[in-house]
C-alpha cells in the first residue's frame with residue numbers, strides 16, 4: 223500500500239512546483255524588469271567601505287546620473303540628454319519608427335550595462351572589452367593621459383579595433399554613432415565619479431561620521447566638474463604632429479628608423495623583440511588587469527578573515543581573470559589604433575595609455591618619430607634574408 227502511495231505523492235509535488243514556475247514566469251510576461259547599474263564592488267571593497275557607505279554612493283549616483291533606462295545629464299557634464307535617451311533602455315522603436323536602446327542592442331553584451339567591460343561575452347574575449355569606468359582610453363589623438371576627443375571615439379566606432387573582437391559600426395547612421403559616443407562618455411564620467419566618491423571616504427575626518435557631504439559644492443563643484451572638464455577640454459590636448467617632409471628619402475628614413483628601434487633611447491626592441499614579432503618582454507599587464515593582479519596579492523596577504531572572504535567573493539564575481547598584454551607582433555601589419563602613418567605617429571609619440579607601451583615623446587626628436595613610423599610600416603614586407611646577420615631567422619606566423 224505504502225509503495226503505491228509514494229509515486230502519487232511525488233507527482234502532486236511536481237505539479238505544484240510546475241504551477242509555481244508557470245506563475246513565476248508569467249508574472250514577468252510582457253514587462254522588462256528595470257535595469258540597474260552594478261556598483262564598482264572591487265573598488266568599494268578595496269577601500270573597505272561599510273554597507274552604509276556603499277548605499278550612500280549608490281544613492282548619490284542615482285541622483286546624479288539616473289538609471290540605465292532613464293539617464294540624467296546634469297548641465298555640468300556637458301552631455302546631451304536627448305542623445306543618451308536614444309541609447310538607454312531596452313531595445314525598442316518609438317512611434318516614428320526610430321530605434322531606441324542602441325547601447326543594449328550593440329554594445330552591452332561585451333561592455334556591460336554599466337560600462338564595466340563585463341558583459342556576458344566578455345570572459346570569452348581576449349583582449350577583454352574596455353571597462354570605461356576608470357576613464358582610460360587607448361587609441362586616440364591626444365597626449366597620453368588625456369581623454370580621447372569626440373572625433374577619436376567616432377573613428378573607433380567606424381573602424382572598430384582591428385585584431386580584436388571590437389566590431390566596426392560603419393553601417394549605423396551618423397546620428398546613431400553620435401549618440402553612442404555620447405553614451406560612452408556618460409558611462410565613463412559616471413564611472414569616474416563613482417571611483418572619485420569611493421576614494422573620498424578615507425579622507426573624511428571624525429566629525430563626518432563616515433558620511434560624504436551631500437552638498438552641491440562637494441558633489442558637483444568638487445567631484446563632477448573637474449572630471450567633466452577633462453572630457454570637454456580633450457580637443458586642446460591634441461598631439462602636435464610635425465609634417466613628414468614631402469621629399470623624404472624613404473630608404474634612408476627606414477634605415478634611420480631601424481637604428482632608433484634597436485637603439486637605447488627608444489628601446490622598442492626591449493618589448494617587441496629582436497625579431498619584432500612581439501616576443502620581447504611579454505609578461506606585463508595593462509592597467510585594468512594589473513589592478514586585479516595587485517589586489518589579489520593584497521587580499522592574499524591580509525589577516526582580517528571577514529574582509530578576505532568578502533574580497534574573494536568580489537574577485538570571483540566582479541572581476542575577470544587577469545590576462546597579460548603581449549607587445550604587438552609588428553610583422554603582421556594589423557594596428558588596433560588604425561593603420562594610417564598618422565595613427566602610428568600618435569601611438570609612438572604618446573605610447574598606449576593604460577598599457578605598458580611607453581611614450582617616445584621626450585626621448586625621441588618629434589621629426590625622428592616619422593623615421594620610426596616608416597620603419598614600422600616596412601616591417602611586414604621585410605624578407606627573412608634582410609633581417610641581418612646578427613638576428614635569427616624567424617617564422618613570421620608565430621603569433
Ligand code: HEC
Pocket residue numbers: 325328329330331332333347348349350351352358359360361362370375378379383386387388389391402403406558
Ligand atoms: C564583441 C564585443 C564588442 C562589442 C559588441 C563592442 N565592443 Fe567595444 N571593445 C571591445 C573590445 C574587446 C575592446 C578592447 C580592444 C583593445 O583593448 O584593444 C573594445 C574597446 C572599445 C572602446 C575603447 C577604445 C579605446 O581607444 O580605448 C570603445 C570606446 C568601445 N569599445 C566602444 C564600443 C561601443 C560604443 C560599442 C557598441 C556600439 C561596442 N564598443 C561594442 C569589444 C566589443
Ligand code: HEC
Pocket residue numbers: 360483488489490491492493494503508547548549550552556557558559560566569570574577578579580582594598
Ligand atoms: C615596455 C614595453 C614596450 C616598449 C618599450 C615598446 N612597446 Fe610598443 N607595445 C607594447 C605593448 C604591450 C603593446 C600592445 C598594447 C595594447 O594593445 O594595448 C604595444 C603596441 C605597439 C604598436 C601597435 C599599435 C596599434 O595600433 O596596434 C606599435 C606600432 C608599437 N607598439 C610600436 C612601438 C615602438 C615603435 C616602440 C619604440 C619607440 C615601442 N613600441 C616600444 C609594449 C612596448
